[in-house]
Amino acid sequence: MTKNKKWIILFLLPGILLFSFVFLGPIAVLFGTSVTDWSIGKDISFVGLKNFTYLFTEDKTFMDGLKNTIVWIFLQATFHVLIGTTVAIVLAKKKWYSSAIRTIYFIPNVISSAALGMLFLCVMNPQYGLVNSLITKITGEGFIQNWFMDPKSAFFAVTMTWLPYAGLVTVLVMAEMSSVSEDVYEAAKIDGASSFQTDIYVILPLMKNIIGTSVVLASTSMLQKLDIIMMTTNGGPGSRTMNMPMYLYKTVFTSNDYGLANAQGVLLVILGMIVLKSIRKMFNMDAKE
Amino acid sequence: MKKSLSKAIVLLLALTMVMSLTACGNKADKDTSTSNAGGKTEETSSEPVEISYATFMVGAHTSAAAEAEVISAFNKKYEGKYKVVVEELPSDNAFVDKMKVLASSKTLPDVLIGKNGIRELAIDNGQAVNIKPFLDEDAEWMKFVGEDAMNYNMEEDGSVYSVSNQRQNIGYFYNKEMFEKAGVTPAKTWDEFMSNNAKLKKAGFTPLALMTGENAWTTNLWLAAMIGTDGAEGNAFMNTSYPTNYSNSSVIKALEMIQTCLKEYTTPDAVGALYANAANNFEQGNVAMIANGPWMCPDFTDETKSIPGFGDKVGVALYPEDGLVSQFEVGYILCTNGKSKEEQKGALEFLKFKTGEYAQSVFLEKAGVLPLTDNVKLSDEYKAANPILTDLINLSGSAKYTFQNIDNTAFTAIVDETAVRYPELAYDEITPKEFADKLTKVAEQSKK
Numbered sequence: 103m104t105k106n107k108k109w110i111i112l113f114l115l116p117g118i119l120l121f122s123f124v125f126l127g128p129i130a131v132l133f134g135t136s137v138t139d140w141s142i143g144k145d146i147s148f149v150g151l152k153n154f155t156y157l158f159t160e161d162k163t164f165m166d167g168l169k170n171t172i173v174w175i176f177l178q179a180t181f182h183v184l185i186g187t188t189v190a191i192v193l194a195k196k197k198w199y200s201s202a203i204r205t206i207y208f209i210p211n212v213i214s215s216a217a218l219g220m221l222f223l224c225v226m227n228p229q230y231g232l233v234n235s236l237i238t239k240i241t242g243e244g245f246i247q248n249w250f251m252d253p254k255s256a257f258f259a260v261t262m263t264w265l266p267y268a269g270l271v272t273v274l275v276m277a278e279m280s281s282v283s284e285d286v287y288e289a290a291k292i293d294g295a296s297s298f299q300t301d302i303y304v305i306l307p308l309m310k311n312i313i314g315t316s317v318v319l320a321s322t323s324m325l326q327k328l329d330i331i332m333m334t335t336n337g338g339p340g341s342r343t344m345n346m347p348m349y350l351y352k353t354v355f356t357s358n359d360y361g362l363a364n365a366q367g368v369l370l371v372i373l374g375m376i377v378l379k380s381i382r383k384m385f386n387m388d389a390k391e
Numbered sequence: 392m393k394k395s396l397s398k399a400i401v402l403l404l405a406l407t408m409v410m411s412l413t414a415c416g417n418k419a420d421k422d423t424s425t426s427n428a429g430g431k432t433e434e435t436s437s438e439p440v441e442i443s444y445a446t447f448m449v450g451a452h453t454s455a456a457a458e459a460e461v462i463s464a465f466n467k468k469y470e471g472k473y474k475v476v477v478e479e480l481p482s483d484n485a486f487v488d489k490m491k492v493l494a495s496s497k498t499l500p501d502v503l504i505g506k507n508g509i510r511e512l513a514i515d516n517g518q519a520v521n522i523k524p525f526l527d528e529d530a531e532w533m534k535f536v537g538e539d540a541m542n543y544n545m546e547e548d549g550s551v552y553s554v555s556n557q558r559q560n561i562g563y564f565y566n567k568e569m570f571e572k573a574g575v576t577p578a579k580t581w582d583e584f585m586s587n588n589a590k591l592k593k594a595g596f597t598p599l600a601l602m603t604g605e606n607a608w609t610t611n612l613w614l615a616a617m618i619g620t621d622g623a624e625g626n627a628f629m630n631t632s633y634p635t636n637y638s639n640s641s642v643i644k645a646l647e648m649i650q651t652c653l654k655e656y657t658t659p660d661a662v663g664a665l666y667a668n669a670a671n672n673f674e675q676g677n678v679a680m681i682a683n684g685p686w687m688c689p690d691f692t693d694e695t696k697s698i699p700g701f702g703d704k705v706g707v708a709l710y711p712e713d714g715l716v717s718q719f720e721v722g723y724i725l726c727t728n729g730k731s732k733e734e735q736k737g738a739l740e741f742l743k744f745k746t747g748e749y750a751q752s753v754f755l756e757k758a759g760v761l762p763l764t765d766n767v768k769l770s771d772e773y774k775a776a777n778p779i780l781t782d783l784i785n786l787s788g789s790a791k792y793t794f795q796n797i798d799n800t801a802f803t804a805i806v807d808e809t810a811v812r813y814p815e816l817a818y819d820e821i822t823p824k825e826f827a828d829k830l831t832k833v834a835e836q837s838k839k
Binding site for chain 2 (some may be wrong): 143227228229248335337339354355358360
């Protein structure tokens with residue numbers, strides 16, 4: 103037992119050390135400097151909770167970013183996972199097209215976000231974009247809509263660059279479904295359940311854990327979303343598509359205000375922890391087997 | 392037996408990992424510290440001193456060819472002594488962002504362009520070198536930099552942290568054929584300008600190549616011109632560094648005109664478009680006017696960018712009220728504080744080369760970049776081959792109002808704010824007054 107402990111410590115040590123240097127250290131610095139006034143070339147001075155107060159009481163852009171981030175987390179946790187799970191259930195029927203569709207559906211997950219951003223800029227271009235051209239073709243009337251820049255459609259357009267493409271969720275759920283014993287399907291069949299009823303009342307409950315994991319992955323991805331927003335709208339028009347990572351980035355690179363940016367970083371970490379804890383609780387993921 | 396085998400494997404793996412990491416670490420050291428030729432180890436002194444340099448003038452950038460030629464000429468001239476190691480960044484924005492990251496860790500390259508607040512960060516972090524003493528002691532270099540360019544970059548305490556790389560005279564280019572068909576000539580007043588836009592539109596042409604993405608360059612040039620020609624007050628505003636009050640009548644009036652232009656007189660993709668979109672629209676003969684500098688001139692005769700014969704169709708004009716953006720670029724900074732003497736010397740030599748007579752001539756010939764002083768002469772052959780640039784130089788003498796552009800005078804956050812607010816202005820979600828107030832708020836915040 104003692105020998106085992108030694109080995110456990112030996113194997114864990116490199117990981118723990120790396121984690122401490124790469125994550126814990128910077129996180130400690132992040133929390134420490136979030137209560138300071140800090141920018142390049144100026145001495146750091148302690149300002150207490152001033153940065154946080156400013157963000158919540160005076161900074162409308164931050165509040166818009168916070169609101170958008172929460173809405174996007176909700177949409178990812180619900181619609182995105184729902185779409186991915188539905189596609190997985192359909193593809194699990196192993197029809198002739200399943201393999202091809204699964205591969206095609208996964209494509210947005212393997213393309214770099216920057217390339218994907220450029221792709222959507224072209225597809226939704228008001229002058230020659232595919233979307234406007236298709237609508238023009240269908241309606242027979244010239245249709246011009248600046249999807250990313252019209253304040254009325256910007257949020258929707260940006261959301262559409264990631265919400266429907268749930269390839270990762272599909273792959274995860276399909277992998278879990280493949281581990282369900284054939285006996286379960288047979289038992290359901292003997293009990294007179296239709297294919298649809300089997301999926302809804304038998305298979306789906308068995309997928310609870312992987313769906314919970316997918317919800318965690320999909321939601322937390324919204325806490326890191328930056329590149330596509332930067333490529334398409336840069337957070338605009340105004341702050342309609344601003345989110346927390348984007349605003350943090352701007353606070354550092356356009357305002358050179360590291361203290362304020364780190365206060366946002368702290369709030370981002372806290373939001374992440376709240377999201378994670380809520381989802382784990384919702385799916386009862388912390389309960390012992 | 393089994394246990395000792397496991398132990399041996401673990402030890403072996405750990406040893407391999409440590410050795411590979413050590414080898415990785417040592418390789419770089421060896422490469423830079425010694426070289427082994429024929430079994431004899433030589434000291435690094437025989438290796439050329441490497442000067443790190445970052446640039447965005449690569450790929451399809453209008454100055455890419457000139458940039459490559461100047462760097463290559465320097466490396467050839469100082470072969471064996473100095474070598475410029477270039478880090479290429481694909482766009483202005485990528486360059487600015489990367490350099491700001493490097494500034495925060497005090498690892499800026501030895502020489503780089505200090506635009507969009509990079510120079511200020513380099514001064515603040517202690518990397519930037521005061522170049523004034525070197526300018527004072529080198530009369531030949533100073534002759535081609537010129538007093539005006541030096542004074543432009545001079546701090547209140549008399550130090551100079553950057554050497555300009557170009558003089559900018561920026562008016563606007565227009566499609567003569569479209570103007571003729573619409574029966575208009577370059578406007579003398581802003582009322583005439585708006586009336587010209589209406590006439591061009593009526594004749595079936597899109598008047599303006601605007602863009603509000605990136606730094607909203609072409610749109611902000613028009614905005615600067617509208618403000619800078621609005622009497623003495625507007626002109627003073629556009630010649631003020633880092634103004635904090637945008638809520639004045641000149642700015643609001645200009646934003647009203649920009650709002651009309653965005654709504655009525657530009658392409659459907661202008662709101663949110665990149666510079667490339669606007670340039671492409673003009674060079675493909677889809678749009679009648681674009682505000683931009685003379686570095687665009689070589690593109691007009693480049694058939695990979697413009698339609699055949701386009702160069703003959705382009706004219707250049709001052710802004711209404713005889714306005715002209717006339718300024719020096721922030722230029723190059725030297726970030727060698729704390730470096731070895733050899734590196735400092737090499738980087739300074741490169742800076743001199745990059746801003747000296749040869750580089751200015753190459754940039755003029757290949758990229759249409761105006762030299763800093765009249766000491767770099769424009770030959771008659773050059774003038775004949777570049778009529779648009781020559782016209783602009785001639786016109787610049789008759790400018791009544793000269794002013795700077797927003798990129799040069801405003802905080803970086805202001806430029807960013809204009810880019811995200813223009814869509815709101817174009818879609819009537821915000822009034823020009825509210826737009827100006829938001830700029831004021833951002834400027835006040837930036838000043839802190």
